[in-house]
Amino acid sequence: MxxxxxxxxxxxxxxxxxxxxxxxxxxxxxxxxxxxxxxxxxxxxxxxxxxxxxxxxxxxxxxxxxxxxxxxxxxxxxxxxxxxxxxxxxxxxxxxxxxxxxxxxxxxxxxxxxxxxxxxxxxxxxxxxxxxxxxxxxxxxxxxxxxxxxxxxxxxxxxxxxxxxxxxxxxxxxxxxxxxxxxxxxxxxxxxxxxxxxxxxxxxxxxxxxxxxxxxLKLKYGEKLVEVEYFKDNILIKDKFSTVLEEEKDRLTDVIHNCDIQTMHTKEATLEEIFIKVTGRELV
Known part of the structure; x- marks a missing residue:
């Protein structure tokens, strides 16, 4: 067209x-x-x-x-x-x-x-x-x-x-x-x-x-992460775990099995973050 x-x-x-x-x-x-x-x-x-x-x-x-x-x-x-x-x-x-x-x-x-x-x-x-x-x-x-x-x-x-x-x-x-x-x-x-x-x-x-x-673009430039909020020893902790690195996956598994999970969601890069990464320019 x-x-x-x-x-x-x-x-x-x-x-x-x-x-x-x-x-x-x-x-x-x-x-x-x-x-x-x-x-x-x-x-x-x-x-x-x-x-x-x-x-x-x-x-x-x-x-x-x-x-x-x-x-x-x-x-x-x-x-x-x-x-x-x-x-x-x-x-x-x-x-x-x-x-x-x-x-x-x-x-x-x-x-x-x-x-x-x-x-x-x-x-x-x-x-x-x-x-x-x-x-x-x-x-x-x-x-x-x-x-x-x-x-x-x-x-x-x-x-x-x-x-x-x-x-x-x-x-x-x-x-x-x-x-x-x-x-x-x-x-x-x-x-x-x-x-x-x-x-x-x-x-x-x-x-x-x-x-x-x-x-x-997200698959190519975005990090594969999981954001987790969990209680450990009565302290609320916010953390990010890579779903690619083996040691990070092991850490996430440990948290899931041994801690009180409050929230968990995957995080992908936004188009704006990718734009800045690729072009070096802000969207203004």
Whole structure:
């Protein structure tokens, strides 16, 4: 569904590249996470894929269309939810969606159903300019679905949302993906990426450092540990045991047989910990 080969982009039209020799492919029905800190090149890459930035160097194909020669039909197949909401403030939420659906040449979703889906029902007739930041973000998210996109570009889809609403948004993403929608997710939130993505790419300073599934990354870079809380001689002890080293496994066995276990759980590295290990950079 998406093919990118040797992509470069410079805002100053010189060799100061914001994106440097980026290559990847995304298959149909895949959720692909593009992960990195602010300024890493995530939005630049995404904006090239959706036609907001002109392709300077490289090869890019989206939904079967060559980005060098964009055709209007491509926009019927893609949806885009921006991190910064760009709604029409003088229109109501419902009017925003009604207006936007007229831009497409394909069957569109019922705007009122989308309003309800993102929890804005009862507020559909309020002007968007009076919406909170989170409400505008949900309206932008709903708008990105209106043309039933085959490829869905999501830029920080849960940013600024309270946990309950963010959970609802993640459920919607999962439901659309189950219908076969391909999703390109840009974020610096490793937790949402871990929960949703089939594969992730780590990008820093415009360069991709690695691409793999969250599971494989954890197996490759994560330590295999068990964290245990137990009482020994009436003292509560917290300890970690390797499940790889024989002496550590023997120690754990001894604790299990001879101590009063309070809690026990395996510990795996988070994507954020792996990102820092691989790139040497914090997610800021």
């Amino acid at each position: 998406i093919k990118v080969k040797n992509l470069y982009h410079s805002y100053s039209n010189d060799e100061n590249y914001a994106v440097y020799d980026v290559s990847f492919e995304i298959g149909k029905g895949e959720i692909f996470g593009f992960l990195g800190p602010s300024g890493a090149g995530k939005s630049t890459t995404q904006n090239i894929l959706v036609g907001l930035l002109q392709l300077q160097k490289g090869e890019v194909e989206v939904a079967g269309y060559d980005i060098k020669h964009i055709k209007n039909e491509m926009f019927n197949k893609i949806g885009m939810s921006f991190e910064q909401s760009n709604v029409y403030n003088k229109m109501s939420g419902l009017e925003n969606l009604e207006f936007y659906r007229k831009l497409f040449d394909v069957k569109t979703k019922d705007p009122m159903e989308l309003i309800k889906l993102v929890g804005l029902d009862g507020k559909e007739n309020i002007k968007a300019g009076k919406y909170s930041k989170g409400m505008k973000h949900r309206l932008t998210f709903a708008r990105s679905m209106i043309n039933n996109p085959e490829i869905w570009f999501l830029d920080e889809p849960t940013t600024g949302l309270d946990p309950a609403i963010a959970s609802n948004i993640k459920d919607i993403i999962k439901q659309e993906n189950e219908k076969g929608v391909t999703i390109f997710l840009t974020t610096h939130n490793m937790y949402i990426a871990d929960e949703l993505c089939d594969r992730v790419a780590f990008i820093v300073d415009g360069k991709i450092r690695l691409i793999d599934s969250p599971k494989e």
